[in-house]
Amino acid sequence: MTPAHLYDLIYELLKKELKVRYKRLVLGYLWSIASPLMYAGLYYLVFYKILKVSTENYPLFLVSSLFPWQWMTNTIMIAPSTYIGNASLIKKTLFPRYLIPVVVAIQDALHYLVSIPVIILFVYIFHGTFSWHWIFGIPALVVVQFTIASSLNLLFATLTVFFRDLERFLQIGIMFLFYMTPVLYSETKIPDNYQWLIIYHPIAPLIINWRTLFMNGTIRGDYLISSLAWGVLLLSLAQFAYRKLSWRFAEVL
Amino acid sequence: MEIIRFEHVTKTYPLYHHFFSGLKNFIFNIPSAMKQLRSSGFTALKDLSFTIQEGESVAFIGRNGAGKSTLLGLIAGVLKPTSGTIRVSKRVSPLLELGGGFHPELSGLENIQLNGVLMGLSRKQVAAKIDEIVAFSELGEFIHEPIRSYSSGMNARLGFSVIAHLEPELLLIDEVLAVGDASFQKKCFAKIKEFKARGVSVVLVSHNSSDIEMVCNRVIWIENHKILMDGPTAEVLPHYIKAMT
Ligand SMILES: Nc1ncnc2c1ncn2[C@@H]1O[C@H](COP(=O)(O)OP(=O)(O)OP(=O)(O)O)[C@@H](O)[C@H]1O
Ligand SMILES: [Mg+2]
Numbered sequence: 292m293t294p295a296h297l298y299d300l301i302y303e304l305l306k307k308e309l310k311v312r313y314k315r316l317v318l319g320y321l322w323s324i325a326s327p328l329m330y331a332g333l334y335y336l337v338f339y340k341i342l343k344v345s346t347e348n349y350p351l352f353l354v355s356s357l358f359p360w361q362w363m364t365n366t367i368m369i370a371p372s373t374y375i376g377n378a379s380l381i382k383k384t385l386f387p388r389y390l391i392p393v394v395v396a397i398q399d400a401l402h403y404l405v406s407i408p409v410i411i412l413f414v415y416i417f418h419g420t421f422s423w424h425w426i427f428g429i430p431a432l433v434v435v436q437f438t439i440a441s442s443l444n445l446l447f448a449t450l451t452v453f454f455r456d457l458e459r460f461l462q463i464g465i466m467f468l469f470y471m472t473p474v475l476y477s478e479t480k481i482p483d484n485y486q487w488l489i490i491y492h493p494i495a496p497l498i499i500n501w502r503t504l505f506m507n508g509t510i511r512g513d514y515l516i517s518s519l520a521w522g523v524l525l526l527s528l529a530q531f532a533y534r535k536l537s538w539r540f541a542e543v544l
Numbered sequence: 545m546e547i548i549r550f551e552h553v554t555k556t557y558p559l560y561h562h563f564f565s566g567l568k569n570f571i572f573n574i575p576s577a578m579k580q581l582r583s584s585g586f587t588a589l590k591d592l593s594f595t596i597q598e599g600e601s602v603a604f605i606g607r608n609g610a611g612k613s614t615l616l617g618l619i620a621g622v623l624k625p626t627s628g629t630i631r632v633s634k635r636v637s638p639l640l641e642l643g644g645g646f647h648p649e650l651s652g653l654e655n656i657q658l659n660g661v662l663m664g665l666s667r668k669q670v671a672a673k674i675d676e677i678v679a680f681s682e683l684g685e686f687i688h689e690p691i692r693s694y695s696s697g698m699n700a701r702l703g704f705s706v707i708a709h710l711e712p713e714l715l716l717i718d719e720v721l722a723v724g725d726a727s728f729q730k731k732c733f734a735k736i737k738e739f740k741a742r743g744v745s746v747v748l749v750s751h752n753s754s755d756i757e758m759v760c761n762r763v764i765w766i767e768n769h770k771i772l773m774d775g776p777t778a779e780v781l782p783h784y785i786k787a788m789t
Binding site: 295296299300302303304306307310311377379380381382383384385386454455456457460538539541542 | 657
């Protein structure tokens with residue numbers, strides 16, 4: 292396959308994915324901003340106003356961690372329908388099947404990228420830190436998160452073809468992960484004797500880095516390396532499952 | 545020149561109850577699930593060997609569930625054989641089956657663009673042909689409607705129109721002609737004739753003997769997962785018709 296044809300394939304598949312998921316481009320854009328903002332508002336109300344958590348600058352705190360978190364969960368949650376929703380194409384035509392998860396992940400990444408101005412608006416309003424580190428930090432975190440998200444999509448999309456009830460397990464898993472990740476609370480609240488665990492967490496270092504990048508203009512190198520390692524690990528795992536199972540897609544779908 | 549070669553091809557479908565009843569059941573029944581995975585499953589085709597030469601047009605016939613669609617899937621490369629080797633030396637058209645290779649939520653037009661690219665054309669090439677494809681399909685305004693609103697005949701029209709304009713070297717057709725109306729069938733046969741004149745081979749699955757007589761000079765009869773008879777149309781078809789009635 293030539294690079295030119297690969298580009299055409301991704302272009303057409305992306306167009307299809309956007310069309311099928313959001314009908315109109317504008318709706319997809321609005322939704323990708325409205326959804327995390329609504330959650331941020333809800334959590335602000337519940338945790339700040341009602342439960343009175345004492346985290347500093349909580350609005351910016353929530354926005355800068357919920358946007359990347361939403362990106363991650365969107366890509367994971369859509370995984371069960373990634374292949375099943377494209378059964379008719381897979382059964383009839385030969386094209387690299389891994390492209391569908393890649394395109395799904397690209398779509399969510401694009402939606403995140405276009406919502407960054409909203410985060411920046413919050414940085415401005417709530418006095419976050421504009422920093423030169425963004426120039427390196429944002430692309431680095433985007434690349435790492437894209438690797439993790441697309442790998443997880445590929446992995447769960449592949450497995451769901453064979454285990455149709457995986458979707459329910461995934462929902463529970465995401466819920467679990469959400470509370471096990473410092474999205475709503477600061478990692479400093481984690482008891483000292485558990486602090487060392489953070490660096491082995493698949494998502495936490497990434498979310499913490501996004502937040503500190505927007506709030507303080509800093510990024511932690513060890514956390515970035517941890518995320519990168521998770522990316523490589525998950526990519527290898529997803530590729531392994533895909534190689535073993537993808538040739539059966541057409542007969543099982 | 546030989547364009548398709550099957551050597552001792554066997555295709556077995558595993559029995560997937562344990563999978564489809566879900567992860568939960570699979571985990572709770574690992575020993576029996578594993579045994580089931582390793583057990584033989586259902587054999588759709590058994591030790592099939594044949595070759596098809598350039599310029600030949602072949603029909604596969606046989607009763608429902610004989611394995612004809614499976615055979616086309618193997619030729620198209622969408623399915624992989626359990627054992628044996630398959631060699632196909634031409635650019636194969638995508639499988640033309642009932643239900644088409646289309647995405648139900650996209651319009652006919654969008655599906656043409658997507659399908660063309662999935663079949664290996666560039667977006668430019670598809671764009672250059674799209675008017676011709678739409679005209680051939682005679683779908684009119686419906687081309688802008690989502691595929692899920694199409695009748696099976698409309699679906700077949702779109703499918704054939706797309707494939708007819710992609711310059712395949714080998715055309716695989718699984719029963720789609722049967723659902724088109726008389727005028728569209730006529731158009732399809734004219735197109736197929738044109739292809740054959742250009743040296744494109746056609747592999748057809750059909751339950752309609754007059755279609756087969758019109759298109760194919762060779763018939764392969766599949767029965768009991770094997771080739772029961774293989775020869776010129778005039779020879780094999782009468783035997784088959786007799787056996788069916
Ligand atoms: N994906 C699949 N998984 C399991 N079994 C299958 C699968 N596809 C086909 N089979 C089985 O393989 C056998 C052959 O099926 P196939 O669709 O090739 O038949 P066919 O000759 O095309 O029949 P028809 O004339 O009805 O179209 C059938 O018994 C069918 O049950
Ligand atoms: Mg069939």
